[in-house]
Amino acid sequence: xxxxxxxxxxxxxxxxxxxxxxxxxxxxxxxxxxxxxxxxxxxxxxxxxxxxxxxxxxxxxxxxxxxxxxxxxxxxxxxxxxxxxxxxxxxxxxxxxxxxxxxxxxxxxxxxxxxxxxxxxxxxxxxxxxxxxxxxxxxxxxxxxxxxxxxxxxxxxxxxxxxxxxxxxxxxxxxxxxxxxxxxxxxxxxxxxxxxxxxxxxxxxxxxxxxxxxxxxxxxxxxxxxxxxxxxxxxxxxxxxxxxxxxxxxxxxxxxxxxxxxxxxxxxxxxxxxxxxxxxxxxxxxxxxxxxxxxxxxxxxxxxxxxxxxxxxxxxxxxxxxxxxxxxxxxxxxxxx
Ligand code: NAP
Ligand code: F7E
Numbered sequence: 608x609x610x611x612x613x614x615x616x617x618x619x620x621x622x623x624x625x626x627x628x629x630x631x632x633x634x635x636x637x638x639x640x641x642x643x644x645x646x647x648x649x650x651x652x653x654x655x656x657x658x659x660x661x662x663x664x665x666x667x668x669x670x671x672x673x674x675x676x677x678x679x680x681x682x683x684x685x686x687x688x689x690x691x692x693x694x695x696x697x698x699x700x701x702x703x704x705x706x707x708x709x710x711x712x713x714x715x716x717x718x719x720x721x722x723x724x725x726x727x728x729x730x731x732x733x734x735x736x737x738x739x740x741x742x743x744x745x746x747x748x749x750x751x752x753x754x755x756x757x758x759x760x761x762x763x764x765x766x767x768x769x770x771x772x773x774x775x776x777x778x779x780x781x782x783x784x785x786x787x788x789x790x791x792x793x794x795x796x797x798x799x800x801x802x803x804x805x806x807x808x809x810x811x812x813x814x815x816x817x818x819x820x821x822x823x824x825x826x827x828x829x830x831x832x833x834x835x836x837x838x839x840x841x842x843x844x845x846x847x848x849x850x851x852x853x854x855x856x857x858x859x860x861x862x863x864x865x866x867x868x869x870x871x872x873x874x875x876x877x878x879x880x881x882x883x884x885x886x887x888x889x890x891x892x893x894x895x896x897x898x899x900x901x902x903x904x905x906x907x908x909x910x911x912x913x914x915x916x917x918x919x920x921x922x923x924x925x926x927x928x929x930x931x932x933x934x935x936x937x938x939x940x941x942x943x944x
Contacts, residue, residue, distance in 0.1 A: 609633035616693030622793045623650035623824030625838040637685040652680040672716030678723035690733040702761035717768030721775045732782035735772040738765045739789040739897045747898035758892040782850045789856035789899040792927035793834040808926035809874035825864040829895035832857045833914035843908040856899020857912040869920040
């Protein structure tokens with residue numbers, strides 16, 4: 608019998624790659640689907656199996672991290688071996704506009720899921736999607752021992768989720784782990800995160816559909832990796848004998864300006880001609896520099912980053928150009944990247 612997993616956030620960037628990975632490993636995958644007035648399954652449509660599918664290994668269930676009872680029912684119904692909590696209001700700038708909602712979904716949502724595991728009596732392991740945003744203003748390099756100093760409602764909510772996860776491990780002996788992941792991107796990255804906003808603009812400017820790109824702080828330093836590689840680390844953490852917390856990062860710094868320059872160059876464009884500053888995209892308190900030290904994950908999980916920011920910029924520009932060409936010619940846009 609293959610294993611069973613439950614993923615919150617399966618419709619997001621990471622959830623879609625993780626679902627692919629687990630299906631390839633022979634898992635039955637259950638995904639938590641938020642009710643939306645329009646379709647929100649674009650990232651997983653290529654692996655979707657309808658209710659009439661004879662041997663379904665991917666099943667979606669309407670539920671929400673704000674509804675603790677629904678989580679208990681879902682756990683009882685699916686009896687997963689592994690739970691991956693990837694669901695969150697994950698946009699840092701937006702968290703300043705919706706701080707209470709972000710705290711409820713991203714922070715308390717984690718506690719609801721942990722408590723739902725206890726209440727359901729299901730024997731399972733849980734992965735919590737913790738974030739480098741928890742380090743905030745503590746200078747790099749950041750590792751598992753670096754003190755947290757979050758700089759946004761999102762970062763504060765993730766710190767709450769982190770410590771709740773540690774507490775359930777210590778208090779109840781739960782196999783609960785935190786993956787402290789640094790920024791990771793892909794052609795499936797949400798369109799309002801800075802990397803995708805840039806690579807999508809390169810494709811649109813190249814096609815004559817856009818002539819300006821408005822951005823905020825170009826001096827911020829980030830450690831950008833490739834999302835499909837990062838979901839492998841999530842899975843590896845749940846295969847260990849003992850639960851623990853791990854930083855997942857490339858260790859290679861770049862500024863937003865570096866990424867911008869590389870992406871526009873990949874599109875044969877000079878960024879200075881098109882990019883303008885708009886303070887709207889600045890944060891009330893910024894995280895200046897995040898650069899991770901993945902030594903522990905390398906040593907104990909055997910995980911290593913393979914793709915770095917410049918290559919990432921190039922592959923994301925290529926994917927956005929391909930998707931736009933397909934869209935303009937009326938062909939189906941590929942999502943299986
Ligand atoms: P994402 O693309 O924004 O996906 C977030 C997912 O959460 C979506 O499936 C979304 O559903 C779901 N969601 C939002 N609110 C929910 C709620 N109330 N109940 C249930 N599900 C809800 O994020 P991602 O980049 O894949 O990141 C995955 C996780 O890792 C998140 O927790 C994020 O905070 C964390 N993280 C991300 C990074 C990164 O660089 N990508 C780094 C560190 C940590 P809809 O599709 O319906 O909106
Ligand atoms: O911003 C700057 C911005 O929104 C990166 C999430 O996945 O990673 C992500 O959070 C940097 C910041 O990602 C624009 O000020 C400039 O310094 O792409 P971002 P993030 O805030 O680092 C962490 C690890 C997570 O956990 C989060 O879930 O880019 N920046 N101009 C801009 N950012 C955006 N979004 N838009 C701009 O126009």
